[in-house]
Amino acid sequence: MSVTTNKKGNRVEYHYWDYSFEWTDQHRPGSELEPWTRTCDTLADECNAILDALPASAEDPSKRDRYALLRDNHASDPKLEELWTQINTVPEWVDWEQIQRGQDLFWRYLVPITNALTFVSLLGGMGAIRVGEILSRTGGFGAKVVRRRLLETVQHTIQVNNSPEAMHPGGEGALASVRVRLLHSAVRRKIMGLVEQDPTYYDANRFGIPINDLDSFATINTFSSTVIWLGLPRQGITLTSQQEEDYVALWRLVAYYMGAPTEPFESAAKAKLVSESLLVNEFKPTDTGRILARNITIGLENTAPIYASLEYMDALTRLLNGEQLSDELHIPKTSLYYRVLMWGYCFWVQVQAKTLPFIPAVDRHLIASRKKFFWKHLMDEKDGLGKETVFDFKYVPGLKRRTRLGERKKYFFKKPGIEILSYLGLLSAFGFAATFSTGLYFVITRAFPQTR
Known part of the structure; x- marks a missing residue:
């Protein structure tokens, strides 16, 4: 990981893991x-x-x-x-x-x-x-x-x-x-x-x-x-x-x-x-x-x-x-298709976050x-826990126990899930853009009829 430090007067800016902030005397160094x-x-x-x-x-x-x-x-x-x-x-x-x-x-x-x-x-x-x-x-x-x-x-x-x-x-x-x-x-x-x-x-x-x-x-x-x-x-x-x-x-x-x-x-x-x-x-x-x-x-x-x-x-x-x-x-890099889905997902959750409250x-x-x-x-018996856990000691450490990398399962079909939110977000964004463009067109044509 690369870390850059920018000094501006008495300010020191840290950039760690794609997060930037100003380091102050109130922050805690490793020694503390x-x-x-x-x-x-x-x-x-x-x-x-x-x-x-x-x-x-x-x-x-x-x-x-x-x-x-x-x-x-x-x-x-x-x-x-x-x-x-x-x-x-x-x-x-x-x-x-x-x-x-x-x-x-x-x-x-x-x-x-x-x-x-x-x-x-x-x-x-x-x-x-x-x-x-x-x-x-x-x-x-x-x-x-x-x-x-x-x-x-x-x-x-x-x-x-x-x-x-x-x-x-x-x-x-x-x-x-x-x-x-x-x-x-x-x-x-x-x-x-x-x-x-x-x-x-x-x-x-x-x-x-x-x-x-x-x-x-x-x-x-x-x-x-x-x-x-x-x-x-x-x-x-x-x-x-x-x-x-x-x-x-x-x-x-x-x-x-x-x-x-x-x-x-x-x-x-x-x-x-x-x-x-x-x-x-x-x-x-x-x-x-x-x-x-x-x-x-x-x-x-x-x-x-x-x-x-x-x-x-x-x-x-x-x-x-x-x-x-x-x-x-070592998270694999993703294709443009999935990056677009992320944009649609974020649009959807932002719309909800900014309107429902x-x-x-x-x-x-x-x-x-x-x-x-x-x-x-x-609590669903098939897809959930089935019953409440009392957080008993079921995963017990042992001298020879180490977790190893698992193998990806194979699926013949995939159930619809969270990815639908991405599609809804993209569809909503397209709808908003289309509505805005149409409205803008009518405003311009009414204001400047000679342009028609």
Whole structure:
């Protein structure tokens, strides 16, 4: 990757991964980020050690519902009680009206946000230094299983965005976040246990503690800041300052329940500085990350809900991540045909983004209907999860487990999906152009009849 720095007076402009910004004293150099890799959610680790010693109803210990064990046994141990009290206490900085505004934002821009989460936050995130080192050891990103793994993340995202009540202690979004917190702790403890057996299994000196504090708030960053300042703008959507504050506030609360540092998300301005600092210091694609990134598109090809071709997803990936990062992740370059489809797709989502919010009745109806529709399809037995996951420890790291590059499946036919939005966008653009040209023609001919 090439990086150019332009100095203008006291200003220093950085150009990283096709994203330009001014570096300031408030940005965080690598030396300030590194200590976060040596700390982690020790309270969850201590509680998991206690929970692991408790009998569970499931025959397979990896299938146990760790939250249920915490709920039923928190009074028996001071550490469990500490965690229970923490996750049932609402931080004083929470504004529930703001939380709802942030949730409404998700549903209002559902298609561009979910595409940003899939192809920028997740797939593009495989270019981060440590991400692949952890995920490749769990087995959850093999081409044959990655889709279900992603649907579980979708469940968490939907539950977080369902309603303000869902983010109250005991609400579905709060519970999902706590379960993910305990799962992350279980993965961390397992990997460190394997390191004790074989010190070469994972280089903790180089990468830090698995799923450390930096990894944790970087994950929240991908769900919030990456969407706001990378994913949406590259689809032609720019949020207002208030919308940025609302969406960051929502994910700050998620960070709290997940045991991640919340300080980087105290304001949208601070979150943006942290996000840009991570972009500079934490991205260096490796072969492992490239394999995981490719497995995502291979595993999602021609599957619900988007039913996209591999070529279409490659084009969307290059649009949303930029040419530099896409090249480093070895995303194939796309033809003119798919680049035109991307233009049509962006036109379509921009038209919706700029018109629907100004029709409140339609806006509220769409938000409500999308919640029902999305959840119904997520729980579909054939194309979805079939039932809610409790984020049990199903992808267990092992000394010999590494994720390998999958093979592309063959299809005799392809179902219509997200590519229809591109065609609709192109058709709409053509219609607008034709209408404008016709109107302009009549205006000119009426004003200058002698030209006819």
